[in-house]
Structure formats: structure tokens, C-alpha cells
Amino acid sequence: MSTSIHVELWQVAASLVLVALAAAISFWQRADLERDILVATGRSIVQLTLVGYAIKLIFDVDSIWLVLLLLAVMVFFGAITARHRAAKVPDSFGPLLIALALAGAGTLGLVVALGIFEPTPRYLVPVGGMVIGNAMTASAVALNRLGDEMADARARIEATLALGATAREAAAPTVRRSLRSGMITLVDSTKTTGLIFFPGTMVGMLLAGASPTDAVRLQLILLYTLLGSVSISALTATLLAYRHFFTPAAQLREP
Amino acid sequence: MLFELREVGVDRGGRAVLDAFSASVPEGSTAIVGPSGVGKSTLLRLLNRLADPDRGEIEFRGRLLRHYEPLALRRQVSLVPQLPALLEGTVESNLRYAAELAGEELDVEATLARAGLDSSFAERDVGQLSVGEQQRAMLARALAQRPAVLLLDEPTSALDHAARDRIEAALAELRREQEVSIVLVSHDPEQARRLGDQVLEMP
Numbered sequence: 001m002s003t004s005i006h007v008e009l010w011q012v013a014a015s016l017v018l019v020a021l022a023a024a025i026s027f028w029q030r031a032d033l034e035r036d037i038l039v040a041t042g043r044s045i046v047q048l049t050l051v052g053y054a055i056k057l058i059f060d061v062d063s064i065w066l067v068l069l070l071l072a073v074m075v076f077f078g079a080i081t082a083r084h085r086a087a088k089v090p091d092s093f094g095p096l097l098i099a100l101a102l103a104g105a106g107t108l109g110l111v112v113a114l115g116i117f118e119p120t121p122r123y124l125v126p127v128g129g130m131v132i133g134n135a136m137t138a139s140a141v142a143l144n145r146l147g148d149e150m151a152d153a154r155a156r157i158e159a160t161l162a163l164g165a166t167a168r169e170a171a172a173p174t175v176r177r178s179l180r181s182g183m184i185t186l187v188d189s190t191k192t193t194g195l196i197f198f199p200g201t202m203v204g205m206l207l208a209g210a211s212p213t214d215a216v217r218l219q220l221i222l223l224y225t226l227l228g229s230v231s232i233s234a235l236t237a238t239l240l241a242y243r244h245f246f247t248p249a250a251q252l253r254e255p
Numbered sequence: 256m257l258f259e260l261r262e263v264g265v266d267r268g269g270r271a272v273l274d275a276f277s278a279s280v281p282e283g284s285t286a287i288v289g290p291s292g293v294g295k296s297t298l299l300r301l302l303n304r305l306a307d308p309d310r311g312e313i314e315f316r317g318r319l320l321r322h323y324e325p326l327a328l329r330r331q332v333s334l335v336p337q338l339p340a341l342l343e344g345t346v347e348s349n350l351r352y353a354a355e356l357a358g359e360e361l362d363v364e365a366t367l368a369r370a371g372l373d374s375s376f377a378e379r380d381v382g383q384l385s386v387g388e389q390q391r392a393m394l395a396r397a398l399a400q401r402p403a404v405l406l407l408d409e410p411t412s413a414l415d416h417a418a419r420d421r422i423e424a425a426l427a428e429l430r431r432e433q434e435v436s437i438v439l440v441s442h443d444p445e446q447a448r449r450l451g452d453q454v455l456e457m458p
Contacts, residue, residue, distance in 0.1 A: 164330035
């Protein structure tokens with residue numbers, strides 16, 4: 001699967017014409033997005049260039065430890081980012097950190113153990129980034145839902161506790177719905193993949209000159225890997241986080 | 256004595272919702288009355304450990320309440336909250352859920368009858384019940400656990416007169432059976448007199 005193409009800087013510069021078109025449309029229709037378009041373009045150039053150099057460094061050093069360090073940093077910042085979406089869940093950072101770490105380690109460990117990818121930076125860095133990024137989105141969505149549902153279902157949960165149900169039993173319908181909402185986006189997009197949109201990896205590989213067969217196969221592997229990652233992270237995050245709403249005596253904490 | 260409360264205090268958000276409250280609640284049917292905001296609901300939630308007091312002690316049948324395992328206690332001392340909150344599904348599935356938690360055999364028809372519902376309610380979806388019917392289904396669900404004590408938090412506050420009378424009739428019958436002790440909270444002194452062997456006033 002080693003394909004490579006060379007992209008000249010002038011080609012990148014020329015594509016800015018389309019940015020100018022977007023800005024012109026915004027100005028003409030008074031959508032008031034010109035400033036945002038400018039900022040977005042600037043940030044994309046700076047951020048991607050920096051990431052490019054970081055990845056080049058990691059590929060050059062070719063150390064598995066450096067890759068693991070990078071993945072650990074991704075997990076840490078992923079958990080911080082997801083925490084903002086899960087504001088209604090008390091102390092959500094711990095569950096998110098564990099969820100992302102488990103999703104990353106579990107899925108990458110499996111694809112390497114199954115011999116699908118070699119344990120080299122060239123595979124682990126991009127796949128790890130996708131796995132952790134998707135795990136972050138899924139666990140953030142799941143905990144966001146969990147926070148809303150626990151607030152809405154407070155009366156029903158306490159009435160169930162009043163029957164002598166455990167916290168786990170009383171929260172079960174809520175946990176189930178939260179897990180579902182964390183996973184459903186990727187499940188749905190996996191259903192429609194190729195029909196409604198071409199996923200990024202496939203597009204990238206086709207552009208880079210790979211055969212369509214290889215592009216499709218790699219894309220399938222990645223989709224299935226992401227499904228695994230998303231389910232591990234959403235499950236771990238919800239199962240750890242729902243406990244934070246209860247005391248050890250199976251009482252609902254005051255909001 | 257059923258419950259013995261000594262100098263019980265509960266704080267919420269830095270404010271005492273219950274302070275140095277002492278009372279003796281005997282077996283039988285006790286109605287607790289008082290204006291809204293004096294901590295009646297809070298008091299009831301203490302009695303089956305849905306919350307624990309910040310100060311003071313509570314005994315249940317001579318043993319400190321905090322020494323009871325909360326889940327086992329709640330199956331013995333069952334609380335019916337002010338607003339009905341059934342699980343999705345049919346009335347019968349709710350009853351069955353409660354009975355299984357308590358490890359009790361369930362006679363659906365008899366349990367419904369004790370709560371003033373006829374057997375046709377078993378198959379009804381809880382989403383299609385009126386609030387009054389839901390409240391009676393909540394009562395039936397609590398009874399499905401064959402509890403020793405029923406805690407009722409303003410069981411008729413959300414209901415019209417007809418629905419209130421049906422709940423009160425069911426409770427009066429339970430009181431006559433004397434199989435279960437009842438602790439009922441109400442803001443209505445008339446209702447307290449109708450349903451309680453003794454009436455406890457909260458200041």
C-alpha cells in the first residue's frame with residue numbers, strides 16, 4: 001500500500017482561489033463570515049503544517065515510544081475537550097480519560113495483534129489519531145446525553161431506587177440510551193458510506209494513486225476499527241460516569 | 256415503636272430544611288401534616304434511606320436506620336413519591352419488576368385490587384393512564400413488594416376530587432387490613448384526620 005505523490009506549494013496556493021470565492025459569496029450575501037473564513041484558513045495552514053512537521057519528526061525518529069507518547073497526549077487532550085461537552089456529568093474527566101485510553105489501546109492492540117497493521121509509526125500515528133478522535137466524539141456525545149437524561153429522569157430513577165433497585169438497575173435505561181446515542185452516528189454513517197459520501201481515507205488513497213481495490217479495503221478496515229473504538233469508549237465512559245450521580249448507599253446526589 | 260427520630264437535621268445547599276426534629280411514629284397509620292417547605296418530603300425520604308440525615312439519629316423498629324443495608328431496607332419500607340414515575344411498559348410489568356426485586360410472588364389481580372384498580376389495568380400501557388390511575392399503579396407497585404411500611408408523599412396532591420377519593424378509599428382499606436403500617440405526608444389537615452390513626456404536626 002506504499003503510494004506517494006508530490007504536491008507543490010503553488011498548487012496549495014492556487015486552491016486559495018476557492019477560499020476567496022467563499023469569502024466573496026459571504027461578502028456579497030452579507031453572511032458575515034469573511035473574518036471567520038480568514039481565521040479558519042490561517043489556522044488550517046498553521047495547524048496542519050505543525051502537525052506535518054511533528055509527524056515527519058516521529059517518522060524520522062521511528063521510535064515506538066515516541067508514538068505511544070503522542071497517542072497518550074492525544075488521549076489526554078481528547079478527554080479535556082470531551083469534558084466540556086459533558087458538563088452536566090460530575091467529575092467526567094476520569095471516565096473520559098480511561099474510555100479514550102481503553103479505546104485507543106484496545107483497538108490499536110487488536111489490529112496489530114491480528115496482523116492487520118505493522119506496529120510502526122507510519123500506521124500507528126494516523127490510525128491512532130482517527131481512533132482516538134472518534135472515541136472522543138462518541139464518549140462526549142454519550143456523556144452529554146447521560147447528563148441530560150439523568151436530570152430529566154431524576155424522579156423515575158429515585159422512584160426505582162425506592163423499590164430497592166441498585167444504582168445500576170435504576171440507571172440502566174438511561175445508560176442504554178446514552179450508549180446508543182454515542183454509537184449511532186458512526187453506525188449510520190457506516191451504513192451510507194459510499195452511497196452518500198466517500199470517506200476521507202478512500203478519497204486520499206485514490207488521489208495518491210492507489211488502486212480502488214486497495215483504497216476500498218483499507219477504508220473498510222478503518223471503518224470497522226472505528227466501530228470498535230467508538231463502542232469501547234462510549235461503553236466505558238457511560239458505565240464509569242453514571243456512578244458519579246449516586247452515593248455508595250445508592251442515593252441520588254443533589255444536582 | 257416503628258420509627259424514632261431524635262434531633263434530626265438535614266441541610267441542602269447550606270440551608271437547614273429540617274432542624275432538630277424529634278418524633279415517635281408508632282405502628283399503624285400515621286399522618287404527618289404541615290405547611291409546604293417544612294421538610295415533610297425530606298423527612299419521608301430519610302425513612303427509607305433515599306437520603307441520610309446530616310445530624311441526629313433515626314431508629315426503625317429499635318435498630319439504627321443507618322445500620323440497615325439501604326436496598327434491603329427499601330424493599331421493606333416502600334416509598335410512593337408525590338408524582339407518579341412508572342417504568343416504561345405495562346402496569347403488570349411494573350408490578351413484576353418490583354416483586355422480583357423484593358423476591359416476592361406476585362398475584363397481579365389481588366395486588367391491583369388493593370390499590371383500587373381492577374384487573375383490566377394489568378395490560379394497560381403506563382403512558383395511557385391518567386395521573387390518578389398512575390398514582391394507584393404506583394401504590395400497587397409498592398404493594399407488590401409486600402412491604403412492612405408504606406411511605407406516601409402527598410399521594411393525592413396532583414389529583415382531582417374523584418381521583419383523590421379513590422386513592423383514599425384504597426388507603427382506608429389498607430389501614431383496615433392492618434398488614435402494612437402507613438406513614439403519610441399531607442398538607443391537608445382534613446385528609447390527615449381521615450387517614451391517620453394519629454396525626455403528627457410539623458412546625
